[in-house]
Amino acid sequence: MTYRTTAAQALIAVGALTVLAACGGSSSSSSGSSSGSTAGGAVHGGNLVIARTADSQSMNNTTVFDNESIWIFEQIMQPLYTVTPNGKGVMPWLATSYTVSPDKKTYTFTLRKGVKFSNGKPMTSADVKFSIDQASAAAKGWGYINTAIKSVSAPSADTVAVHLKYPWAPLLADLSLFSNAIVPANYGGQTENQFYQHPIGTGPFKWDYWHKGSALKLVRNPYFWQKGKPYLDSVTWTNVPSDNTRELQLKGGQAQVDEFPAWSTVSSLKATSGVTMNLFNSTRTDYLAFNEKAKPFGDVHVRRAISFAINRAALVKAVLFGNGHPANSLFPPQVPYYQPATKGLQYNLAAAKAEMAKSSVPHGFTTTILVSSGFSDSLTIATILQSELKPLGITLKIQTLDPNTANLNQQSLKYDMTLTYWTMDIPDPDELATFAVDPNSGAKSFFTAYNNPTVVKATHQAEQTLTTTARQALYNTVQSGSAADAFMAFLYYSPYAYATTSSVHGFFVTPLGNYHMENVWLSK
Amino acid sequence: MGRMTFVFRRLLQLIPVAIGVTILVFFMIHLIPGDPARTILGIHATPRTVALLHQQWGLNRPLISQYWLFLDRLLHGNLGVSLYYGGSAVSLIISHLPPTLWLIIYSSVLAVLISVPLAMIAASRKDGARDQVVRAVPLIGLGMPPFWLAFLLIYAFAIKFHMFPVSGWGSGFFGHLRSMFLPSLTVALALAPVVIRSLRASMLNVLGAEFVTTARSKGIAGRRLFLRHVLRNAVIPAVTVLGINIGFLIGGTVIIENVFAIPGLGQLMINSIFQRDFTVVQGVTLVFAIMVILLNLAADVAYASLDPRVRFSR
Numbered sequence: 001m002t003y004r005t006t007a008a009q010a011l012i013a014v015g016a017l018t019v020l021a022a023c024g025g026s027s028s029s030s031s032g033s034s035s036g037s038t039a040g041g042a043v044h045g046g047n048l049v050i051a052r053t054a055d056s057q058s059m060n061n062t063t064v065f066d067n068e069s070i071w072i073f074e075q076i077m078q079p080l081y082t083v084t085p086n087g088k089g090v091m092p093w094l095a096t097s098y099t100v101s102p103d104k105k106t107y108t109f110t111l112r113k114g115v116k117f118s119n120g121k122p123m124t125s126a127d128v129k130f131s132i133d134q135a136s137a138a139a140k141g142w143g144y145i146n147t148a149i150k151s152v153s154a155p156s157a158d159t160v161a162v163h164l165k166y167p168w169a170p171l172l173a174d175l176s177l178f179s180n181a182i183v184p185a186n187y188g189g190q191t192e193n194q195f196y197q198h199p200i201g202t203g204p205f206k207w208d209y210w211h212k213g214s215a216l217k218l219v220r221n222p223y224f225w226q227k228g229k230p231y232l233d234s235v236t237w238t239n240v241p242s243d244n245t246r247e248l249q250l251k252g253g254q255a256q257v258d259e260f261p262a263w264s265t266v267s268s269l270k271a272t273s274g275v276t277m278n279l280f281n282s283t284r285t286d287y288l289a290f291n292e293k294a295k296p297f298g299d300v301h302v303r304r305a306i307s308f309a310i311n312r313a314a315l316v317k318a319v320l321f322g323n324g325h326p327a328n329s330l331f332p333p334q335v336p337y338y339q340p341a342t343k344g345l346q347y348n349l350a351a352a353k354a355e356m357a358k359s360s361v362p363h364g365f366t367t368t369i370l371v372s373s374g375f376s377d378s379l380t381i382a383t384i385l386q387s388e389l390k391p392l393g394i395t396l397k398i399q400t401l402d403p404n405t406a407n408l409n410q411q412s413l414k415y416d417m418t419l420t421y422w423t424m425d426i427p428d429p430d431e432l433a434t435f436a437v438d439p440n441s442g443a444k445s446f447f448t449a450y451n452n453p454t455v456v457k458a459t460h461q462a463e464q465t466l467t468t469t470a471r472q473a474l475y476n477t478v479q480s481g482s483a484a485d486a487f488m489a490f491l492y493y494s495p496y497a498y499a500t501t502s503s504v505h506g507f508f509v510t511p512l513g514n515y516h517m518e519n520v521w522l523s524k
Numbered sequence: 525m526g527r528m529t530f531v532f533r534r535l536l537q538l539i540p541v542a543i544g545v546t547i548l549v550f551f552m553i554h555l556i557p558g559d560p561a562r563t564i565l566g567i568h569a570t571p572r573t574v575a576l577l578h579q580q581w582g583l584n585r586p587l588i589s590q591y592w593l594f595l596d597r598l599l600h601g602n603l604g605v606s607l608y609y610g611g612s613a614v615s616l617i618i619s620h621l622p623p624t625l626w627l628i629i630y631s632s633v634l635a636v637l638i639s640v641p642l643a644m645i646a647a648s649r650k651d652g653a654r655d656q657v658v659r660a661v662p663l664i665g666l667g668m669p670p671f672w673l674a675f676l677l678i679y680a681f682a683i684k685f686h687m688f689p690v691s692g693w694g695s696g697f698f699g700h701l702r703s704m705f706l707p708s709l710t711v712a713l714a715l716a717p718v719v720i721r722s723l724r725a726s727m728l729n730v731l732g733a734e735f736v737t738t739a740r741s742k743g744i745a746g747r748r749l750f751l752r753h754v755l756r757n758a759v760i761p762a763v764t765v766l767g768i769n770i771g772f773l774i775g776g777t778v779i780i781e782n783v784f785a786i787p788g789l790g791q792l793m794i795n796s797i798f799q800r801d802f803t804v805v806q807g808v809t810l811v812f813a814i815m816v817i818l819l820n821l822a823a824d825v826a827y828a829s830l831d832p833r834v835r836f837s838r
Contacts, residue, residue, distance in 0.1 A: 051785075055795060057608055212609055213620060213795060214787030238692070240785040241794065244675060245691050249785070252682050252690035404800060 042505065044231050046522035051240040051255035055213055060196040062134055062179045063141030067513060070178055072237060075218055075517045076118075077181035077201030080109055080128065080160075081172050083427045087283060087334045087511030090176045090427060094123065094202060095160075104167035104466060111158045116223040117184055118206035125154035130185040132162070132175075134192075142179035145426070148463075167464050169471060173428035178514075204230035204518035214239055224518065231506075231521035250275060250499055256522065257507065258499040263321045269499045276502050279323060279495040280509040283332045283424035288385070288489040292449040294367075294416045301359035303486035306417075307345040308352035309388050316492050318384060319377050323497065327490035329479045330436055334511030335429050337475035344483045344490055349391060356392050364393020370418040371398055372406035378419050381491070410447050420446065420488075424512050433459045433478055437487075450487035527828050534824050538817050545813040549806050550594045603810070604803035608796070613807045616792065621811070623693045623788035626704050627711065627777055628815075632770055634712035635719055638662075639762070642716070643723035644750050650728055662720055665713035670776060674710045674783045681706060691785040707784040711776065715769050722765045726758040733757075760831055767823030771816045 056069040061077055064070065080095035095109040115123040129152045136146035148168035153161045164171065174180065182202060187195035198207040202225065205218035219234045238255065240246045243262040249255040251272070261269055261277075270277040288310070290297040297303060312326030328344035331337065345351075356362055369385060371378045379398070386396045396417075401409065409415050425431055435443045437459055439451040455478050462474040483490070496509045506519040561577035578584045581604075582593045597604070603613040646658035665673065682690040694703030730736060731754060739753050778790035785791075789808050796804040 054798070057799075058610065211619065211787070212611070212616060213792050238785065239787070239791075239795070240691070241791070242782050242785065245783055245785050248675070248678050248683065248690045252678075252686075254690045254692065 041523075042231055042521045043523065044521070045233055046231075047234045047236060048232050048257065048504070048517075048520060048522060049249075049255040050235065050237045050257040050259060051246040051249050052237050052259040053239075053241055053246075055239045056210070056216060056237075058196060059199045060141075060192070061181050061183075061199075062138035062143075065141075068237075071514060072216060072218070073199060073201075074178050074181075074203070074514050075205040075235065076199050076203045076207065077178070077183055078203050079176050079178065079181045080111075081176040083176055083510050083512055083514065085508065085510055087281070087424070087427055088336045090172045093176075094128075094182055098172075105164045106161055107164070107171060108155070108159055108161045111160065112225065113158065115202050115225045117200050117202055118221040118223055119184075119188070119200055120223055121184065121188075123182060123202055124157050124185075125160045126157075126185045128152070128160045128182055129154045131182045132160075132180055134183075135179040138179065142177065145174050145177055145179060145431070148174075167466060169463055169466055170426065170428040170430040173426040173430075177426050204516075205235060208234065218517075226518060230518040232517065235517050247499070250501060253501070256501045256504050261497055261499045263319070263323055263497070266321060266323055266497060274502050276500045276504070278498045278500065278507070278509070280498065281334050281511045282494065282496045282509075282513065283334045283511045284421060284494050284496075285327055285330075285332045285423075286419065286421045286491040286494070287327075287446075288381075288491055289410075289418050289420050289446060289448050290487065290489075291413050291415050291417070291447075292451075292487070293413050296359070296361045296365060297416065299360045300485060301355045302361060303489075304345055304484075305352045305355035305359060305392055306389060306394070307486040307489040308348050308355060309392055310385065310489055310491070311347045311388060312492055313347070315381060315384060319380055320492065320494050324492045324494040327492050328483070329490060330482045330488075331429055331432065331475075331479060332424075332493050332511075335424060335432070336427060337429050337472050339472075339476050339479045342476075342479045342483050345486055352392055364395070366395040366397065367416045368397045368399045370406055370409060370415040371400050372403040373400045374403065381419060413444070413447060413449060427512065429475055429478075430459075430463055433462070433475070437478065437482055446488060448487050450482075450485065452481055452485055452487075455481040455485075527825075530828050531821070531825055534821055538821065541817055542814070545810065545817075546595060546598065547591070549810050549813070550591050552802070552806055552809065598810075603807035606796075606801055606804050608799040608801040608804070613803045616804060617789065617807050617811055620787060620789050620792040623704075623786045624774075624777055624781070624790065626693070626700055627707055627780065627786065627788060628770060628773065630701075630704050630708035631711035631715065631773065632766065634708050635715040635766065638712055638716045639719040639723055640755070643720045643727060643762075644755070646720070646724045647727035647731065647754075648750070655724075658720065659724070662713070662717035666717040668714075670710055670714055671779055671783050673713060674707070674780065677706050677710055678784075691783075693784075693786045693788075704786075707780050707786060710783075711773060711780055714776075715766070715773065718769055719762050719766055723758060723762040726761045727754050730754045730758045756830065760827055763823055763826050763830065767819060767826075770819055774812055774815050774819070 052068060054068050056072055057066050058064045058069055059073045059076075061070075061073050078094055080093060081090040082093040083089075084091050092112070094112050094115055096112050098107050098109045100107055111123065111125060111128065117123060132146070132149070132152045136143055136149055148164050148166065148171065150163045150165045153163065155161055162171070162175075183195070184200055188200060200206070204221055204224045204226070206221040208217040208219045210216040215236055215238045217234055217236045220230055220232065224230060240249060240255070243265070246255065246258045247261055247265060247269070250258045251274075266277060266279070269275055288306075290303050290306075292298045316322060316324045316326060326346065328346070329339060329342045331339070333340070356364070369382045371382050379400070382396075382398045386398065389396050406418070410418050410420070422432055422436075434441050436446045437450060437452070437455050439445045439449060439456070445451065458474040458477040458481070462471050462478070465471050465474060496513060498507065498509060500507055503523045505521050505523060507515065508519070509515045561574045561581070561583060582590050585593070601614055603617070605611070606613045606616055609616065642658045642662070646655045649655055678690055681687045688706050689703050692703055694700050736749070736753060739749055744753070777788060778793055780786070781788045781790035782794060789811060793805065793808045796808065
């Protein structure tokens with residue numbers, strides 16, 4: 001799932017959020033200077049090197065949660081539907097169309113014709129059934145995404161039927177998640193473990209090698225179903241944890257893509273000739289979480305007071321060097337059903353003091369914010385909060401713990417306040433909403449013990465409501481209700497930063513974090 | 525006492541050190557706050573997986589028998605399974621060993637190549653202008669933080685003049701030789717000043733010795749005098765200094781490997797810490813410790829080769 005505490009952040013080094021659903025669609029650049037489109041002038045050939053912050057963990061798409069693995073196996077294995085470039089919907093991918101039964105409990109998908117695996121064998125409905133069954137069975141992994149699926153059948157070689165336990169609005173979004181990507185039935189005769197050592201799929205690239213801890217290389221899949229693609233001969237991901245070294249590799253021509261340059265260097269990279277600094281819209285949202293089991297955070301006025309007292313614009317400036325926006329909702333703008341009209345509780349010191357006066361602790365109190373060690377952004381935020389809460393009479397102590405302990409304390413609700421974040425895995429708010437507001441989900445309302453029955457009810461009603469307007473109304477209730485309750489203070493939205501050399505074209509990252517290497521080409 | 529006996533005795537003396545190291549490394553896993561199994565499993569911890577890990581690591585046994593188990597596995601070359609990748613920790617460590625060995629050997633060679641001529645130049649005119657320059661200028665290398673020096677070298681030689689790659693470690697012998705030059709030079713420049721100073725001081729000592737006067741009176745002078753008579757006798761203190769500093773350097777490779785993106789043990793160590801891969805951290809610590817021990821042994825053997833008195837006096 002996509003939440004990570006700041007603890008986990010430190011572990012995965014530079015914000016490698018657990019994320020994204022399947023892949024995004026066509027290519028174009030969002031904000032920042034554009035790196036060009038694939039239309040016209042695209043040339044074939046070349047090896048692209050992506051210098052990244054950390055290594056992959058495993059290629060098992062049904063169990064692995066880290067982005068550095070996900071972003072690679074998405075180039076190898078593909079799902080039936082994929083995320084649109086704006087991150088708000090899905091488009092046909094290995095399936096071309098579907099029909100729904102009158103009771104809304106059976107979806108029948110028609111598979112794309114002429115799709116072959118990278119070993120040359122054609123993809124059939126048996127492969128699809130096997131793949132989705134494996135994903136549903138992954139109890140330690142992404143299996144929970146498929147909870148609404150009762151069974152999968154293969155009525156003919158090119159149709160697949162998904163039978164649901166009950167009508168389920170997010171089904172297509174769920175099927176677009178990488179965990180539901182298609183692999184050969186029975187892993188082509190191998191064991192699961194053997195298969196994922198060098199996975200096979202229908203994607204634009206196929207396996208070459210992985211020197212653990214240093215580099216991973218994929219080469220062109222000659223059987224890829226999109227004519228003329230991919231353009232590149234190969235893509236190599238190298239592990240370069242140092243921000244400075246990644247930047248130097250880019251400038252020295254040793255790498256063509258720098259994953260996550262430090263925020264402090266974004267403006268200088270924008271001004272560097274030969275370098276394109278991309279800031280792609282993302283679904284990353286940072287939050288300040290309150291533990292409602294700890295006094296006095298069960299008191300809504302205390303939470304509202306603190307939420308009002310935070311100058312979010314100042315945080316964006318200090319932490320992101322201006323490369324972000326203050327948050328107003330539990331949902332980020334790139335999520336379907338995001339409600340811009342939810343103002344949230346924005347910076348207003350008078351309102352903060354008024355809330356404090358109404359609270360159980362009108363004269364203030366002493367509390368702690370849990371921060372994991374080794375992560376400077378969190379410490380910056382905590383230090384700013386310290387001074388911002390002073391006018392309310394709140395003495396804030398910063399408790400720095402090693403990431404593991406901080407993570408455990410958060411999950412077992414042994415904290416007062418802490419910093420956390422989320423990025424979307426699927427183009428539907430259901431996963432986030434359930435994780436964040438349902439106290440009976442495994443996550444105990446984002447580990448805050450927040451419980452507003454109206455909000456919880458709306459969240460679950462939205463799962464089984466199939467019309468867009470009705471779902472919007474329900475998610476409006478979720479967003480405005482959770483904002484008014486201030487169960488977390490919504491801090492800011494930040495983009496995905498990728499610097500590339502100007503010879504790179506067609507590199508685009510969806511708001512869910514995934515990218516399509518088949519659209520990327522290198523000019524000579 | 526012959527050279528082999530000397531080496532053998534030094535090896536025996538290393539055994540208690542090695543045992544000490546294994547005890548420290550073993551207890552590392554117990555320094556993790558709380559239950560290490562639960563910590564490692566994190567959000568995915570279930571009572572079953574925790575129990576499984578306890579059993580796998582023998583955490584449910586008495587401490588002393590856990591240590592025996594650890595030693596037993598160690599002697600069979602088993603450092604456990606990488607918690608991050610799931611594969612054998614030993615093979616992961618072995619694949620990261622060559623770049624680190626390259627870095628250590630290459631930088632030692634460069635340090636010697638830089639230090640010996642400079643020390644000779646300095647000692648040949650004590651307190652002269654060139655002596656002062658040689659004594660002062662290399663100190664800049666010592667004073668600069670290695671990562672800063674590294675970036676300066678990258679900027680100058682890789683970005684401005686494309687003479688070397690920015691980072692990485694290349695492929696094939698010549699690829700390594702080229703890619704590893706800047707990182708090794710970074711290390712060598714930090715190492716050289718200390719070696720130069722000690723070599724210069726002991727050369728000056730030797731220059732005042734009676735046998736040098738004798739040699740001079742026999743008409744030996746210049747380069748021949750320095751190389752055959754002075755250097756050989758002056759080099760022992762420098763070998764000690766070099767040996768000790770390379771020991772420190774093994775720790776320092778962590779920074780250099782990070783800056784130059786070299787897939788060596790230092791990099792593996794840092795990544796494993798971030799990935800909570802405790803078994804690999806344990807393994808790398810052990811390998812680093814063994815390297816330091818072996819290096820000390822190598823320095824001892826070097827004395828013995830250079831100076832016969834060392835062999836007989838112990």
